[in-house]
Amino acid sequence: MATGINTAVRNPASFGPRAGRLLSQTGLYVLLSLGAFLFLVPFAWMVSTALKEAGDVMKFPPEWIPQPVLWGNFVEAFTQDYAPFGIFFKNTIVITGTAVIGQLLSASLVGFSFARLRWWGRDYLFLIVLATMMLPYQVTLVPVFVLMKVLGWIDSLLPLIVPFYLGGGAFYIFLFRQFMMTIPLELDDAARIDGCGTLWLYARIILPLSGPALATAAIFSFLAHWNDFIGPLIYLNSVSNYTLSLGLRILQGYGGYGIQRWNLLMAASLFVMMPVLLLFFFSQKYFIQGIVTYGVKG
Amino acid sequence: MHRSKLWRQIRPHAAGWLCASPWILGFLIFTLGPMLWSIYYSLTEYPLIRPPVWVGLDNFRVMFQEDKFFYNSLRVTTLYAIVAVPLHLVTGFLMAVMLNQKIRYIALWRTIYFLPSVVSGVAVALLWQWIFNSDFGLANWLLGLVGIDGPSWLLSPTWALPALIIMSLWSVGGSMVIFIAGLQGVPQALYEAAEMDGSNAVRRFWHVTVPMISPVILFNLIIGLIAALQTFTQAFIMTAGGPKQSTHFFMLHLYNNAFQWLKMGYASALAWILFAYILVATLFVIRSSSVWVFYEGEIKGR
Numbered sequence: 001m002a003t004g005i006n007t008a009v010r011n012p013a014s015f016g017p018r019a020g021r022l023l024s025q026t027g028l029y030v031l032l033s034l035g036a037f038l039f040l041v042p043f044a045w046m047v048s049t050a051l052k053e054a055g056d057v058m059k060f061p062p063e064w065i066p067q068p069v070l071w072g073n074f075v076e077a078f079t080q081d082y083a084p085f086g087i088f089f090k091n092t093i094v095i096t097g098t099a100v101i102g103q104l105l106s107a108s109l110v111g112f113s114f115a116r117l118r119w120w121g122r123d124y125l126f127l128i129v130l131a132t133m134m135l136p137y138q139v140t141l142v143p144v145f146v147l148m149k150v151l152g153w154i155d156s157l158l159p160l161i162v163p164f165y166l167g168g169g170a171f172y173i174f175l176f177r178q179f180m181m182t183i184p185l186e187l188d189d190a191a192r193i194d195g196c197g198t199l200w201l202y203a204r205i206i207l208p209l210s211g212p213a214l215a216t217a218a219i220f221s222f223l224a225h226w227n228d229f230i231g232p233l234i235y236l237n238s239v240s241n242y243t244l245s246l247g248l249r250i251l252q253g254y255g256g257y258g259i260q261r262w263n264l265l266m267a268a269s270l271f272v273m274m275p276v277l278l279l280f281f282f283s284q285k286y287f288i289q290g291i292v293t294y295g296v297k298g
Numbered sequence: 299m300h301r302s303k304l305w306r307q308i309r310p311h312a313a314g315w316l317c318a319s320p321w322i323l324g325f326l327i328f329t330l331g332p333m334l335w336s337i338y339y340s341l342t343e344y345p346l347i348r349p350p351v352w353v354g355l356d357n358f359r360v361m362f363q364e365d366k367f368f369y370n371s372l373r374v375t376t377l378y379a380i381v382a383v384p385l386h387l388v389t390g391f392l393m394a395v396m397l398n399q400k401i402r403y404i405a406l407w408r409t410i411y412f413l414p415s416v417v418s419g420v421a422v423a424l425l426w427q428w429i430f431n432s433d434f435g436l437a438n439w440l441l442g443l444v445g446i447d448g449p450s451w452l453l454s455p456t457w458a459l460p461a462l463i464i465m466s467l468w469s470v471g472g473s474m475v476i477f478i479a480g481l482q483g484v485p486q487a488l489y490e491a492a493e494m495d496g497s498n499a500v501r502r503f504w505h506v507t508v509p510m511i512s513p514v515i516l517f518n519l520i521i522g523l524i525a526a527l528q529t530f531t532q533a534f535i536m537t538a539g540g541p542k543q544s545t546h547f548f549m550l551h552l553y554n555n556a557f558q559w560l561k562m563g564y565a566s567a568l569a570w571i572l573f574a575y576i577l578v579a580t581l582f583v584i585r586s587s588s589v590w591v592f593y594e595g596e597i598k599g600r
Contacts, residue, residue, distance in 0.1 A: 119314025166324025
């Protein structure tokens with residue numbers, strides 16, 4: 001399978017050239033535009049709601065251009081004392097930042113070991129790495145929770161960070177291993193002759209050459225931790241430890257009597273999505289490469 | 299001297315094990331150990347505040363004979379997977395075929411269709427909960443434009459699950475991108491040869507494109523199936539399993555047992571059933587694939 005998607009089209013019309021005439025160009029553009037409208041309108045809807053007054057949200061048919069435009073909703077979503085989003089933001093950054101670093105460091109080191117070093121048992125252990133990919137997380141959910149409880153780590157950020165320093169997960173190891181296999185082996189020999197130790201080889205030669213793999217892994221690791229819901233839901237109890245995902249959930253109850261403040265909820269949701277969208281626009285290439293090569297979904 | 303010679307032989311192996319040791323540790327502590335414990339827990343009653351009590355296979359008996367939510371959660375999860383996954387494949391494939399034509403601003407079109415699959419989690423669930431609001435939501439406004447009086451979606455036992463399926467289609471861009479990559483790998487010569495043999499566009503689609511792309515279909519099918527069977531966040535946030543258990547997914551049932559009712563033993567038993575279900579479904583798909591997946595360079599027996 002190709003590792004990337006060329007913008008240049010190699011197969012113009014997989015139906016073949018004559019189909020191009022059959023399915024007239026205009027028809028294609030109409031269909032594409034309709035689809036694009038359906039895919040984008042939820043975003044527009046979110047932005048429009050986020051900028052409305054509470055009363056205007058409950059109007060039907062909806063007014064798409066908010067009058068007045070309430071930028072203050074973002075401030076209120078952030079500063080209302082019902083769900084302290086400043087703290088959630090900080091916690092999410094701490095968890096995501098440290099977990100991503102741990103995942104990249106340990107997965108790249110383990111991937112390096114599988115790709116560049118020759119040792120007894122390596123191929124058997126790599127089979128086990130692949131096998132663990134098949135294991136759904138639910139099977140280990142309860143015992144790991146009990147383990148964290150025994151360690152006294154419940155209601156701390158540790159269960160959401162520490163495990164990622166131990167191997168970083170089969171998918172990331174696989175990703176690094178596959179990439180590092182493509183780096184010429186002569187480099188290792190040359191470094192060895194120069195008296196390089198194994199760790200030096202990893203840190204100074206292989207890792208710096210693994211930029212694309214690091215970028216892909218960093219993006220998907222960031223997405224996974226930033227959006228994680230079940231982990232924080234299980235491990236965090238006090239509001240002061242909550243992440244943005246949990247914060248959005250308690251904001252659902254803001255307003256009382258089951259009345260949801262949709263303008264604030266949309267403002268907060270937009271805020272949570274924003275870093276992901278920005279990341280996407282600046283590194284689209286790696287997103288697509290990651291998905292196409294390894295079949296991950298954000 | 300002899301020692302150092304031995305060391306020189308062992309050293310590269312020690313270095314390999316050392317570099318892999320974070321994973322080995324993690325595997326023992328967070329995967330293999332918990333797996334064994336999970337087997338043990340599944341055979342016990344374990345309310346977390348008291349130590350586990352051995353009950354043998356009783357958890358599984360309760361599951362199949364007494365738990366009135368169990369079959370329903372299996373049914374909901376299966377129904378969702380059976381409808382949503384093929385729908386994803388067809389939509390993703392058609393979109394990929396469209397976006398593999400000669401069109402203007404192709405990169406822009408692809409970005410638009412791919413964009414929603416980038417976002418996920420609670421924020422997306424909240425957005426769609428608002429979209430499916432029966433009185434003021436976007437969904438019913440759009441339906442109103444074409445003269446349809448929309449249902450009450452998440453409040454209706456009939457429409458809540460379809461609503462979650464529609465929502466899942468928003469992130470079809472991921473499969474689309476994989477299909478586009480697959481389409482670009484189909485050799486142009488095959489189309490030319492088929493055309494020279496006088497086959498029309500529809501025939502070329504069914505006899506060249508589809509067989510050549512079938513390994514990609516299999517790949518997307520397996521990934522989509524595994525993800526669908528583990529659905530949790532949307533249902534937890536948007537419907538909490540309701541109305542009338544119509545979106546009570548298997549994972550929701552597992553979560554409730556483990557972390558609402560602290561039935562750790564029973565939840566572990568449920569987890570193994572889910573694992574078995576995923577495994578059987580995946581193996582079934584892979585087995586069936588020998589009939590419908592075409593691998594280049596493969597020579598069929600007989």
